[in-house]
Amino acid sequence: MSEGAPHPFSPAGRIEALRAMATKPLDVLVIGGGITGSGVARDAALRGWKVALVDKEDFGFGTSSRSSKIVHGGVRYLEYGHFLLVRESARERRVVQSIAPHLVHRLDFLYPVFAPDSLLKVRAGLAVFDWLASAEGAEKHEMLEPDQVREHVPGLRDPLRGAVLYPEYITDDARLTLENALSAAEHGALVANHARAEELFRDSSGRIHGARVRDTLDGSVYEVQARAVVNAGGPWAQEILQESRLPVPKALRPSKGIHILLSAERLPLSGATFLKTPSGRRGLAMRRLDYVYVGTTDEEYTGPLDTPRATREEVLDVLAMTQDSFPNAGLELTDVLASWAGIRPLIAEEGKSTRDTSREDEVWHGPPGLVTVAGGKLTTYRRMAGRVVEALRNELGTPPDDVDRTAETPLPGAPAGDVAAFVRERGERLAAPGVSGRTVERLLWLYGRQLDDLLALAGGDPDWLEPLGPDVPAVRGEVKLAVEREMALTLADFMDRRSALLLFSPDFGLAGVETAADVMAELLGWDDARRTHELAAYRQLAAEHAVPGA
Numbered sequence: 163m164s165e166g167a168p169h170p171f172s173p174a175g176r177i178e179a180l181r182a183m184a185t186k187p188l189d190v191l192v193i194g195g196g197i198t199g200s201g202v203a204r205d206a207a208l209r210g211w212k213v214a215l216v217d218k219e220d221f222g223f224g225t226s227s228r229s230s231k232i233v234h235g236g237v238r239y240l241e242y243g244h245f246l247l248v249r250e251s252a253r254e255r256r257v258v259q260s261i262a263p264h265l266v267h268r269l270d271f272l273y274p275v276f277a278p279d280s281l282l283k284v285r286a287g288l289a290v291f292d293w294l295a296s297a298e299g300a301e302k303h304e305m306l307e308p309d310q311v312r313e314h315v316p317g318l319r320d321p322l323r324g325a326v327l328y329p330e331y332i333t334d335d336a337r338l339t340l341e342n343a344l345s346a347a348e349h350g351a352l353v354a355n356h357a358r359a360e361e362l363f364r365d366s367s368g369r370i371h372g373a374r375v376r377d378t379l380d381g382s383v384y385e386v387q388a389r390a391v392v393n394a395g396g397p398w399a400q401e402i403l404q405e406s407r408l409p410v411p412k413a414l415r416p417s418k419g420i421h422i423l424l425s426a427e428r429l430p431l432s433g434a435t436f437l438k439t440p441s442g443r444r445g446l447a448m449r450r451l452d453y454v455y456v457g458t459t460d461e462e463y464t465g466p467l468d469t470p471r472a473t474r475e476e477v478l479d480v481l482a483m484t485q486d487s488f489p490n491a492g493l494e495l496t497d498v499l500a501s502w503a504g505i506r507p508l509i510a511e512e513g514k515s516t517r518d519t520s521r522e523d524e525v526w527h528g529p530p531g532l533v534t535v536a537g538g539k540l541t542t543y544r545r546m547a548g549r550v551v552e553a554l555r556n557e558l559g560t561p562p563d564d565v566d567r568t569a570e571t572p573l574p575g576a577p578a579g580d581v582a583a584f585v586r587e588r589g590e591r592l593a594a595p596g597v598s599g600r601t602v603e604r605l606l607w608l609y610g611r612q613l614d615d616l617l618a619l620a621g622g623d624p625d626w627l628e629p630l631g632p633d634v635p636a637v638r639g640e641v642k643l644a645v646e647r648e649m650a651l652t653l654a655d656f657m658d659r660r661s662a663l664l665l666f667s668p669d670f671g672l673a674g675v676e677t678a679a680d681v682m683a684e685l686l687g688w689d690d691a692r693r694t695h696e697l698a699a700y701r702q703l704a705a706e707h708a709v710p711g712a
């Protein structure tokens with residue numbers, strides 16, 4: 163970042179980035195600010211290429227804010243023989259945790275075995291997993307007797323034979339995505355959200371050399387020239403090609419997955435546990451602060467890509483699986499606090515159901531100047547980015563700095579030095595002026611070095627540490643920082659993807675939304691009509707994440 167320049171993720175920094183994109187030809191234009199595109203932009207920028215990254219809505223607007231949010235080895239994929247994917251994921255989760263220790267938290271995973279299934283088989287599977295993961299010491303799996311299982315997961319159904327316990331990681335997917343986009347910008351990439359790539363430019367030889375980008379907030383249009391374009395549109399990847407009348411090398415087969423949110427008081431798990439009902443229905447329940455969420459489903463999806471929502475039937479299906487797994491918990495539909503749906507951008511495989519379709523990614527070349535990346539997982543985004551960079555070599559030659567620095571470059575929020583000491587000390591400093599325990603816990607879970615900005619803000623005006631609203635575990639200063647340093651430009655940018663209040667706070671954080679709108683209106687110069695529009699749009703979004711028909 164050059165001195166005196168606006169912060170790249172401030173409103174002024176965004177406009178400057180859009181103008182700069184259209185001023186000088188770039189090496190790479192990345193379309194799509196999900197985890198894939200943000201990871202590609204970061205890797206390419208770290209290698210010294212001139213990069214731009216645009217998202218038509220916001221970083222993590224698509225699947226990258228609607229996943230199960232686990233950075234995991236994918237034990238389940240062993241059953242399908244996807245050994246390479248498991249090996250890559252299992253090793254990669256450690257790297258992702260090391261570059262984002264503030265955001266990628268260790269979580270104990272339990273794989274219970276019920277009669278008549280064989281404990282031996284699962285144990286053998288986990289031994290293979292440990293080997294593929296090169297697990298050492300505390301990373302290795304442990305066997306639990308039924309009594310020990312019940313200590314970890316009270317109320318789990320019978321007949322329980324035992325379980326395997328092993329560590330994985332949980333994260334906030336939208337913030338992980340945001341931090342990758344920000345890291346790209348810190349290493350020179352020009353980055354803008356609410357910027358839709360429309361028509362791709364093609365010269366007379368058929369070569370792709372950029373795209374028209376529309377600022378969807380003010381309607382301005384920017385002509386962005388680039389020696390190569392990366393289509394990282396996730397579920398939209400096919401649509402992006404079709405809109406420019408380009409051939410689609412392989413069809414995507416979008417698959418929808420939903421989750422339901424419960425209070426941890428109703429389902430007191432301490433980590434995550436795989437579920438398997440007597441009828442064979444499988445799922446996963448995960449603890450995050452005061453909540454437990456349960457997923458997922460895996461069904462072919464043909465609805466609108468921008469607004470996938472859980473249907474009542476899907477919610478009932480996941481709830482029934484949870485009820486069957488915890489028969490004495492007395493869970494009812496009224497216990498479901500929220501739901502969300504995401505679309506897996508799977509690559510169609512002849513004769514296979516979406517559940518059996520591989521989660522591996524593919525990189526497609528062509529026409530010249532264009533690289534499309536599809537499929538994949540949150541966990542392996544960095545490796546996918548590396549494969550895209552390999553493909554870009556064909557278009558651009560060797561990058562100026564031909565070294566992969568993505569594994570050793572911490573994400574912007576990563577504290578330097580002892581992370582546990584950082585967390586302890588910032589926790590004490592937040593609690594001292596009276597921030598509630600719940601809010602401190604959430605702040606420490608979600609943010610890293612950003613907490614220093616928050617504390618500095620509060621040093622000037624303690625009101626920034628005031629709660630956003632009654633029972634909302636967030637503070638006013640988060641809104642200001644989201645606008646000035648994280649490119650939040652709509653209420654949903656803040657409430658959904660920066661603060662996770664939409665999915666992980668009482669009643670979607672609605673008790674704090676007026677205050678958040680006031681802060682944003684002041685900083686972004688919204689008039690009354692815009693403020694009213696933003697509030698209405700957020701209330702609608704919240705309603706769509708409640709249980710349909712409840």
Ligand SMILES: Cc1cc2nc3c(=O)[nH]c(=O)nc-3n(C[C@H](O)[C@H](O)[C@H](O)COP(=O)(O)OP(=O)(O)OC[C@H]3O[C@@H](n4cnc5c(N)ncnc54)[C@H](O)[C@@H]3O)c2cc1C
Nearest residue numbers: 194196197198218224225226229230232359396419540541
């Ligand atoms: C239910 C579910 C659970 C999952 N759980 C896990 C998990 O726990 N762990 C894991 O590792 N993986 C998980 N995954 C997989 C993982 O979430 C996805 O592979 C990943 O998020 C896909 O990211 P992406 O960047 O490719 O797509 P997206 O996140 O969808 O990003 C695509 C972006 O492109 C933008 N875009 C589209 N068109 C344009 C355009 N014309 N111009 C500009 N921008 C455009 C969109 O706005 C969007 O932000 C899960 C997936 C689902 C559905």
